[in-house]
Amino acid sequence: QVQLQESGPGLVKPSQTLSLTCTVSGGSISSGDYHWNWIRQHPGKGLEWIGYIYYSGSTYYNPSLKSRITISVDTSKNQFSLKLSSVTAADTAVYYCARDQGYGLGWFDPWGQGTLVTVSS
């Protein structure tokens, strides 16, 4: 079955850009009508959807984060990536990648295990 795995630096300095990659295994990122999502969870808090990308490169972002987000896809590596610019301590969170089922079917399954990113100097 499809599995997702996040990777990237666990520590980012304020004002810098957070960069994470999600590697998809057990299936092709280019197959089906799936959307590939980033979701974050602040420590001890709830979940916040960041945005998603379709394998063609079409993206949709959370309006509250849109000015700082870039999500991209590399189909040759079966990966998609997140860049979040101008980070502050408020961006400290566990970042998850997850697949949703495509248009109109926006539940998340499966999820990656998550990676903690701390913003600190």
Place this chain on the structure above:
Amino acid sequence: EIVMTQSPATLSVSPGERATLSCRASQSVRSNLAWYQQKPGQAPRLLIYGASSRATDIPARFSGSGSGTEFTLTISSLQSEDFAVYYCQQYNNWRTFGQGTKVEIK
């Protein structure tokens, strides 16, 4: 943005008892609602989608109901492994989550 409000924030239940969790949307999301279970240190796990359809391998003691703005997740007889935090999520208009309900042992 559609705001999802879950209640109660914490639910204290004895093993074997029934648990009823609520989720309210600030505007109609039709049946475009999912429920997740999250245990400490783990990613959320999909339980329910389409408001009432159980995901693969989810036990029958989990059931979802509702449409529009009012939704319910029911766990018919709590098992030890069910004590966790539960989130609802709408996907009718972008995606937003509720703040979670923690189900704890009474």
